[in-house]
């Protein structure tokens with residue numbers, strides 16, 4: 001099934017991404033996931049195929065399109081690349097660059113956006129801190145203005161692509177307590193006082209790196225401030241709404257892949273003299289899976305079209321993420337069950353998808369925080 005909004009243009013994009021993922025990702029998917037890393041060269045290869053620039057304006061080095069094109073490309077990359085870790089690592093620009101595109105000066109876009117979309121540099125977004133990620137308004141990493149630099153002290157954690165990032169869009173406290181004291185600052189690799197801690201070992205998303213970052217008297221040019229000082233919180237919230245839509249769409253893609261694997265397995269595997277597909281219970285499991293995928297896909301579609309129209313839909317994005325997350329958790333669990341003991345084995349894709357899926361009720365804002373946002377937007 002495809003999204004209702006898809007046109008011939010989306011179909012062509014799917015074909016392009018499919019060819020890329022089949023040639024450049026799928027043959028290495030298992031090896032990269034087991035190694036916990038994909039080659040840096042993949043960024044250049046994806047840029048050469050005009051995939052990194054999808055949904056970015058051509059004047060910033062992008063290849064045009066909107067969020068609907070980005071969702072379709074991301075789905076196809078998961079379905080055909082078969083490595084969620086690689087896809088989320090390769091696409092960390094999707095959360096790191098939009099605030100710069102939206103609020104940056106032409107000079108900042110030239111320095112930070114264009115080289116990432118060309119596959120020459122890697123970008124990351126750093127909001128979460130060791131003392132907590134849900135309460136963004138309480139973040140502690142401090143940036144104090146000293147002439148034409150900000151002196152940054154603090155730490156970030158769980159940062160996707162943090163180990164290899166050349167530019168990090170970082171949330172810092174430039175003002176007083178609360179949301180009104182937060183700004184966004186781009187910290188570049190090599191800046192004295194900026195350090196990358198160990199690569200964190202995690203449940204899923206193995207091929208993507210997840211890092212701790214440290215800032216110890218790190219002197220960042222004031223020219224790297226994105227937007228106005230102390231106005232960063234709103235930019236972060238706008239960015240989160242799109243990230244949650246992306247995460248919801250990733251859930252649809254992961255679930256679709258787990259479903260396809262399960263259908264193939266059920267047609268092949270035999271028990272009690274017939275295939276698993278011959279058992280009504282298994283057919284009904286698959287029917288429940290595909291029904292929930294279709295429902296989540298419809299909500300992702302609705303949210304995507306509204307975001308593409310320029311609407312601000314934080315509540316709908318939160319609903320989309322929670323609905324897609326719940327669906328995906330259910331589908332990958334059923335997929336493992338249909339695979340029996342093989343579903344618990346590393347050589348079967350559904351085992352890995354089951355682990356990958358566990359991130360989604362946590363990352364980009366937890367399930368509980370999504371409900372807080374929904375409650376707020378509903379006016380309770």
Ligand SMILES: Cc1cc2nc3c(=O)[nH]c(=O)nc-3n(C[C@H](O)[C@H](O)[C@H](O)COP(=O)(O)OP(=O)(O)OC[C@H]3O[C@@H](n4cnc5c(N)ncnc54)[C@H](O)[C@@H]3O)c2cc1C
Nearest residue numbers: 125126127128132133134158159160362363364365366368
């Ligand atoms: C693999 C991975 C990749 C990530 N990538 C990035 C990244 O690139 N950049 C980045 O900045 N962050 C990233 N994160 C961090 C992620 O966004 C945070 O983990 C998430 O926001 C939750 O923050 P926390 O882990 O500090 O949990 P906490 O905030 O400590 O929350 C712990 C628990 O308490 C619950 N809770 C907290 N407050 C409330 C409340 N008011 N009401 C009810 N329940 C509440 C939460 O829902 C959660 O269940 C990543 C995380 C992971 C695991």
